[in-house]
Amino acid sequence: MPTRRRRLFLIPVFLVLPLLAIFLVFYLPPIAYTFIQSFYKFSPMKGIIKEWHLGNYGKFLTDSYYLGILWRTIWLSAVVALVCLVLGYPVAYYILHMAGRARGLLVLLILSPLLVTVVIRSLGWIILLAPTGPLNRAVMGLHITSKPLPILFQESGVIIGLAHIYFAFMVLSLISSLQRIDPSLPLAARNLGANTVQAFLRVTLPLSLPGVLAGSVLVFVLSVGSFVIPAMLGGGKVTVLTYLIYQQYIKFVNWPFGNAMAFILLVLASGIILLAGRWLERGKYSAVFQ
Amino acid sequence: MKKRFGIPWLTILAYVVFVFTMIPLVVVVLSVFTTTDYPIFPPIGFSWKWWISAFQNESLVRSFSLSLGLAAATAVASTTLGTLAAMAIVRYRFIGRDLISTFLTSPLILPAVLIGVGLLQFYVLVGVRASFYTLWIGHIIITVPYVMRLVSVSLAGFDRNLELAARNLGASALQTFWRITFPIILSGIVAGFAFAFIISMDDVTVTVFLTNPQIVTLPMRIFAQWEYWNYPYISAAGSWMIFFAAIVMVVIERTVGLGKVFGVELERK
Incomplete structure (x- = not known):
């Protein structure tokens, strides 16, 4: 019996170990x-010097140039x-009310379109928004x-491109939240004398707020x-935090500063997730994209 | 339900949004037919020459086959390792289970840039030169959380009495796995494989830090080149990937259903 129990204990270890080893x-x-x-x-001149200091973070958080980029990253994502x-x-809403x-x-x-690489979708937008492209003509x-x-090579172009790729995530999040609303609730409101708009604003909309928040946080973080x-x-021309990090690595080789910025990015993203965390629903959809 | 929707603007909006999601892809494919030296939509004239020149462009073809090979290798490794790990985490109780689960799915929350620069510095530190395998490791790390989540979902909705029944009827543990468990969680595994494949094929954010001039994936080549040589053959290479994604989509839809992969119930209740 003890050997059998030990073997049972070893099964999950063998299953998880290969992946865990790679991650470790x-x-x-x-x-x-x-x-x-x-x-x-x-x-x-000398490259990376192994002396500890807080200067990389200090440099980022005191220089108005870097703070400006941080701010642009935040408001672009919020928009x-x-x-x-x-x-x-x-x-x-429309999708949920359609026939099967x-x-x-x-x-x-x-x-x-989620299955097509972002690079190619950007290429499409560049052709569309170019000064000689169909939109401008x-x-x-x-x-x-x-x-x-x-539009192209401006903030508005970046917003269009980002909204295009993350739109589907928002719709998924909203559908999974709207789906969970008992359809008899808005009907009850109608029976009690509310019109369609009132029933929507006072019943459906408030009940779908978890999905609204989950979707917004997801799109913001992405x-x-x-x-x-x-x-x-x-x-x-539109420098955001990720692009700044890329520049530090590829052009300026100041890796310690790039690292500090990568962690500021992490704090920004996970801070928002934590803030919204208590409202973030844990439904089916969150099983795929957290 | 049908006629409850007397709001035409909602229908119009839905179709406007649909056009919005599809238009960049359509534009890329159609712009290849132009006779000009730059991509333009609508194309000027009609010719197949840029399609042909893309196929004759050795570096593009090499990048495309590298991308396919890398995506396949990544999907195989991630699906295998991720499925095993998901089985351990969903099925067994062991010390540190929650911690390990969080750890193995954490690349989902981490900005991809951080994973890219981390691996780059690590490889430099231990003195490993960039190669197919260093890139492969990076791609496994970013795709494995998706596999684990998708397989976990299919394992969670699984009636374990089926396995017990098989064991009672005399099947061995291995037989039970292959004849009962595996067919039931297959949809999750297929979905995980498809996801891993697509994400690996797409990635630039991690790849950009781990490539060298000998190992350039197709999205990476398009990303690096479009600014300087934006010839229509770049769009042609992009179109290959669109066609490929379309094939993958049809495969997913036929096997498990795309909605299920994304966690949306499409059937009417």
Whole structure:
């Protein structure tokens, strides 16, 4: 009996060990090492100096240039979350009230672009928003403006691109929350004399708030951490935190400073998650994207 | 339910949004047919020359096959390791189970940039040069949490009496796994495989820190080149990936259903 019990104990260990080993070698030490290095000094002449100081964090949090980039990252992401919410809510609501087959098809069509790499979707937006692209030719052809609209390589272009890729996540989050509302509740409100708008505003909307919050937090966090869209649609002119980190590594080789910024990014993202955490629903959907 | 919806603007909005989600992809594919030296939509003239020049471009073809190979290797490794780990975590109680579970799925919450720079510095520290395998490790780390979550979901909704019945009827533990457990959680495994494949094929944010000029995945090549040589053959290479994603989508839809992968119930209740 004792051998049998020991064997039973060993089964989960054998199952989890291969993956755990990879993570303990290639995941935990790199992140820990990055954190340690974020306190090291750097000089352009001598490279990385192994002396501890808080200067990298201090430099970022006191310099108005870096704070400006941090602020831009935050508000860009907040606008993206808002755009996704405003566009996504009616769509999620509409999808839920469609008949079975049509509903499946529409969800499929909204989800399918998620399978295509972000780089290619950015390429599509660059062609669309270019000064000689279809949008600007249409706008100028209609004599709305005489000059091409400044969208590409501007913040508005980045917002469009980010909203495009994260829109589906918002819709998913809203659907899973709207789905959980008992359909008899808005009907009861109607029976008690409320009109459609009142029933929606006083019953459905408040009950869907967890989904609204979950979706907004998800889109915000994803936007804060996004790199390809700001890099391509910003054309190097819309610097956000991820792009700044990339520059530190590729151009300036000041790795300790880049590390400090990567951890500031982590604090920003996880801070928002923790703040919203208590309201974040743990439904089916959160099983896939946390 | 049908006629409750007397609000045409909601229908209009839904279709506007649909066009919004699809248009960049359509534009990329159609712009390849242009006769000009730069991608433009609508294309000027009609020719197949950029499709042909993309196929003749050795570095693009090499990048595409590298991307496919890397995505396949990543999906195989992640699905195998992730499924085993998910089984241990859902099925057994052991010391540190919650901690290990959180640890193994934490790359989902970490900004991808941090994982990329961490691995880069780690490889430099231990003196490993960038190669297919160093990139592979990075891709396993970012894809394994998706596999674990998808497999865990299918394991959680599983009636364990089925396994007990099989054991009572004389099946061995291994037989029970292959004939009972595996077929039932297969949808989760397939979904995990597809997700791992697509995410690996997509990734730039981690890859950008781990490549060298010899190992350039297709999205990485497009990302690095479009600014300087934005010829329509870049869009052609992008179109290959769109077609490939479409195939994967059809496979998922036919096997498990795309909605299920994303955790949305599509059937009418």
